[in-house]
Amino acid sequence: MNSLKPTATNPGAERRRPRPSYPTGVLLNACLTLALIALAPTPAQAQVGGAFCHGDVCPCGYTDPAAGCGNLGHDGDPASGALLDASGDADIVSDDLTLLVSGIAPGQVGVVFMGADTMDTPLGDGRLCIGNGGAGRARFSLRQADAGGSIVEAGLGAQSKAFLPTHLLRPGDTWYFQAWYRDPGHPCGAGHNLSNALSVTFIDAGAAGPLEAELAGRSLPVVPYFQFVAAVNETDTLKVALDPARYPSLAGVTGDLYLVEDRDLATWGVDTTLIDVRGAPQTYTVQGGNLASNRFAVDLGTLSGTSGAALGVGLDVVFDGNRDGQAGPGDLIDGLSDGPGVTIVRDTVAPGPHVVIETLYSGGSWLGQNTYYPRDIGSLGQVPLIVISHGNGHNYQWYDHIGYHLASYGYVVMSHQNETGPGIETASTTTLTNTDWFLGNLALIDGGILDGHIADQTIVWMGHSRGGEGIVRAYDRIHDGLYTPNNFTTSDVVLLSSIAPTVFFGKARTNPHEVDYHLWVGSADADVSGVPTSNTAQSYQILERSAGRRAAVTYQGVGHGSYHDGGGSTVATGPCQVGRTKTHKLMKGYLLPMLAYFLDGDLAGRDFLTRHFEELRPLGAPTIQPECLVVNMEFKEGPNSGKLVLDDFESESAPEISSSGGAVLSSVDNLHEGQLNDNNSTFTWNAADPMNGMTRGRDNDITTGVVFDWSAPAWIEWEVPADLADVTDMTWLSLRACQGTRHPMTIAELGDLTFAIELRDSSGSASSIDISAYGGGVEEPYQRTGEGSGSGWGNEFETLRLRLADFRNAQPALNLRSLAALRLVFATGANSTEGRLGLDDLEFTP
Amino acid sequence: METPLRKPMKHLVAIFACVILAAAAGAALVRGARPGPAPPLAAPETPVNGVLYARHFTLAQPYPHTWRAERPLVSSGYLVVLDIEREYLVPRQGLEPVLILGEQTVERINNGDGSGHLVAIVPDAHLLRDADRVEQRDLAERRSFFATPALPEEVDGAWIAAQVERAASLAPLGASAREALAAGTSPVQLEDRVALEHLAAELIMRYAPDESEQAAGMLVPLLR
Structure with missing residues (x-):
């Protein structure tokens, strides 16, 4: 902020x-x-x-x-x-x-x-x-x-x-x-x-007015000692950190800490009265030093995040330095600008407040539809439409868990007959025709109760397996002018969400282009399995083609059939299987944050898509005993976000030069840059296949990254070119990393892989943070067998997003206006002594 | 305008269908797994054991046959129920062997992996005679087999012809097809594909009652 x-x-x-x-x-x-x-x-x-x-x-x-x-x-x-x-x-x-x-x-x-x-x-x-x-x-x-x-x-x-x-x-x-x-x-x-x-x-x-500052979050046991967050589950402790190193005038000040209902900037401009939602503020005297000395709990999990159908309850956090009960000069506000400072998030697995009506009807051949809507839709204005396109051999009535859940939160969900048997083109056609028919015949459905209440410029397409590719192909066809719907356009489709999609077609035909894209993958999938021998089975390929904002959630232990509620086999292979009921809970837990972020820009929703499952899991998400559930989150900002790309590995093929033109130096072993594409038919480790386990692209796809390993202290460093050196308008350092499946170093470590990230400025000041500081590291591959000898399925990237402010808090002398280098440091301190890492998308993002 | 089904009604239809048709289904009531591991591929071979039902139809309003690249308009054909080894019918998302009957790709209506009974539409191949020189034969003289895995929407007449040639040594459907046709179901004239789908749904209830939910989904009220 x-x-x-x-x-x-x-x-x-x-x-x-x-x-x-x-x-x-x-x-x-x-x-x-x-x-x-x-x-x-x-x-x-x-x-x-x-x-x-x-x-x-x-x-x-x-x-x-x-x-x-x-x-x-x-x-x-x-x-x-x-x-x-x-x-x-x-x-x-x-x-x-x-x-x-x-x-x-x-x-x-x-x-x-x-x-x-x-x-x-x-x-x-x-x-x-x-x-x-x-x-x-x-x-x-x-x-x-x-x-x-x-x-x-x-x-x-x-x-x-x-x-x-x-x-x-x-x-x-x-x-x-x-x-x-x-x-x-x-x-x-x-x-x-x-x-x-x-x-x-x-x-x-x-002195002119209140300052906007990050205040709310959670304590960390090590540097940077505090994580500022946008989302806190309603049963979790909410803490605040005040940093006298950042704001020297705070040192020694005794002030009142308020949690107030979220106000937008305009409201703060006319109403500065502070009213604490807890009944009264708490007094705190700022100690000298830095934020590590000034972390304190402001709620022990008593605040409710349940209010209406919202993702949570937004709060602004205010430190009233002169204790006058007004937000005034010198005070700090987390959430001063539009959007809350922190959101207390409800149990997103539990159903929402609306009673749901389900209705079944048909508009003709391949127009069977199962629609779910809030009973009080008439009082809700216009709400987004979620369209579900099922997979091959599946049934449009098998998505009650999604339909009921989202309709209970005020969405309208329509699941339709999907012609997947002939292929992807026909599937895409039924996605298009059903969406078109639905929007054009609202007056016929349940007596027209939905008529006038669909936000037809906010359409989300979800698809499962062949249907998951079909929705992308459908978007591609409209985008490329090959199909013209009567009742909507490409700009009305604002999000594609594919569940374990096939990838029959290349980028020319199955391409999300610039629309926001979301992907669900199950590592135990025995159908769209991610095997190295089949491009069709490598769901991640669509994610890599996305040119907009994109996110993915990978559940280890989830099979192909667990995503629907049609019964029968879960179509799963591998250890620690999650099963259908728990998979549905996991899905529900992420559906609401996903829509809140992509449709409404809710940063609390983004927290769920970006923070590691180990540190933020949806309230109500299941556990598996003994604990073995692994969930990996991947997120990438879109090109229009204003982000600064340090290295996407796509425009410079030499590992010694970044895509932004800077030098890349390293002491790691076996550094290799290339397409994220396993080049043989097995997951067995083979030094001649350095991209072993990568299932991100096929011939002519440009998705690229680097892999390397280490068994002793080592590092890799990217020079930050002058035109990227000023990152003060950025909030995050973002990169994605994965372990290399079945590699000897991976097998030797077989656990979360951790390392340190260091930023250095042009004056030589450096700040380092262990990625484990936030809880967890880069997860080990799913220990599934097959496709060669040994254990370990495809490589699963997860995004690491560290606040740039955390680096400055860790080392106040770090000048974020003149960054000179980004360095990853391995096998130091308590970090992994050896490992094999894949890496991509080094970015500074807003 | 008909009233759309509510959730309880949806289930009632399915339950009703199961109860009424359970006896008729007999041993076929073994509920197999829904989508499971990939079946063995076979091309060409024929796990098609015979024809349980066959009825010729004609339509007043043709529809495009999407299970082959040319998308010919279908105005006549056979609605059939084939008895097939169940493991060949397990649906999957990757390429599946293309089911061919005679000189035509078959449109599968249900999965059939639970019952071994596949309800299918076989458009008359003579619709393509001019273009592909396909010779129409009696149903009993035709062969039915699983061809090379492919997306049916991408296979054309030449591809089908090559597959048919490879299957020349297989036995035709023969007696079971004749018996099915002689079982009392006279050719039927229907208005359109929707009516054809309703007939197919009834066959699913009768021959693959474990998939009655799908049948119910094909019989929901029509809003027009």
Whole structure:
């Protein structure tokens, strides 16, 4: 979430260094927070980066009116100078203003310095414009320009603590900054030069109104000591962490912690009264140090998440620092912007509040439909439509568990006859014709009770096995203009959710394109089994083709027949089988969060799709004794999210270069980059098949990743290119990982695989977090036999998402404006001493 | 407009069908597993033991035969019940052997893996005579067999012809087909495919009562 702070601007910087293009959501959020500032009683004015002292009058010519005086610099053009630019804001409390000097010759040294007043006198080949203000100038560290000719200076407030007290950066003070640097070889001959200058007036943004901050979550036993979350199950303990290292003004403050009903930004702007849902706030005195010293429980699982048909009850969490019962300047709010700070989530396995009506009818041949809807649909306005397309040999009446469950939460569910016997094209046709018929004949169904109550621009297609591929093919046909429905378009279909789908067709015919895509896979599936010999049986291939947001849930021990309620065999092979009843509970547990996120953008729903099952499982989800249930979650943001992709392994085939162009260095063994496609007919480990166990693509698919192993301390590191180095607008570091099935290292470890992730900035500050800190690691492959010798089925990716703020909390000196490297570190501390890992999709995401 | 079935009614239909038809089904009431492990593949061979029921039909309104690539319009054919080794009928999601009768791909209506009784539609192959030079034969003279696994929607006349040629050594349906046709079911003229499906549903109830839920699902009220 964004802080309530103004954003830096510096018009003078446009020529040299185009400003980043922010996603619409970020801009909107910024607008809203600025709007809230306007509502605050005494808004403070921030001023950042007033540029002056350009090189328009220079000691020996070579003027550059857009930067400092001309230098030989980075481009060898003696008429272009070095530019001092600022990014971030002038809030000295958050201390995230970054100064960037560009246009210096690579390898040359330079230094940023500051003073309290200005002057103008020739110095070297440039102009010195910072005066000493009577107290002298202060300079930051001497630095060497990188290969791009840049020097980055960040953490100015923290660094100023080492200066004389007169030079400590404080709110309300204006300081002037300039950079000096060496520039041998320039025709003017002085050998050194200066950039333009900037003026900055520092503020305490919190003084203008409440700050948005992450507060709610759960304690962790190790670094980063606390996990900020969007969802907490209603029986779980809710904790809050306050971080005086992040907000120094909090240290020693005694304040009141409120849990209040969720308000949107506009409401906070007009109603700042704090009313605690627990009856009264709790008082807390912030200790010194960091958040590890300031974690405390605010509810022991007594708050209810059950309210109407919602996923949960949204709360905003407020720390009222002056205890005036109002959200005001200096207070912290988790959930200040739209959306709650945290949601107390109900038992999503239990039925919802609506009484469900089920009705059976037919519109003609292949138009038999089984529809479920809330009895009080007439009072619900327009609700989303969920269409279910069954699999081959299945029956459209076998999805009561989904129909009743979702209708009890206010959705309309229609399961239809699906012509799967001839193939996928016919199945896709019946998905299309049934959806079309349903929307076009609402007046006929149950006396027209649904007429006017279907949100026909919010259609979800779910399909099972051949039907799971059929829904994708159906979408593809409309997308490609091969089929034109009468009553809906592609944009009305907002989510495809395939249950153990076949993949008969290649990407040209079965392609979700940009629509959101969700996948359910059972590792014990004995039909669409994921065997290496059959592309048709490799459900993950469709997931890999998705170009939109995508998510997958893999249940070890679940068979093909467990997803329907038609009785008979569960079509399962392997250990620790889940069975049909428990599978249905697992499905129900995730259905509501899935729809809440994909249809409504509910971030609590996203938590269930992204956090590991070990740390967040739907309340009511079953257990298997002895405990052996493994569930793997995979999630990837869409390309329009504004994410920064560090390496998707798809545009650079050499493992030494990332897809973003940075260097990849490593000390791991047997590093191999290639298509995520097992290239032989067995899961038996064979060094000639490094992608053993990967079932993600077929010929001509581009899905790629890396695999490697280790049996001693090792690491792999990605350089973060300059255009990705500023991740302050991002929230997460995201990657997906899997173990390599039947590999000797996997067999030797045979358990959760753990390692550390380290971020390092351009100044050398590094922050490391063990992935096990959040509970669990990368799960071992399902111990199913067959398809060769040994145990272990296909490789199951799971996504690891770590908040970037966690890295900064673990190491406050880490500068997220100038990341230099991402490193995975193996066999250190309590992490796995050996292992075989597959890796893909290294991203920084909003 | 007819009234759609409510949940209790849906079950009542299924239960009623089971009770009424249990006796007729006799030993066929053995409820096999629903979708299970993949059956053995066979191509060409014939686990088709015989014909339990056969009735020729004609339709006033033809429909496309989706079980072959050409999608010929069906205006006549046979509604049959075949007695087949059960393990060959276990449905699966991957490629299945294509069932052929005579020179035509068969549309399977039910699964049949529980009873060994498959209710199927066999469009008259003469519909394609001009295009494929297929010669129409009496039902008893035709062979029925499982061909190479494929998606039926992707097989065409040439593919079928090749499969038929490979199966030339198999015995035709013969006596059981003649007996089935002689059992008193006269050719029937129907309005459309919906009416044909209703007949097929009744056959499922009679010959594969373990799948009466599917039959009930084919007999739900029609909203038009």
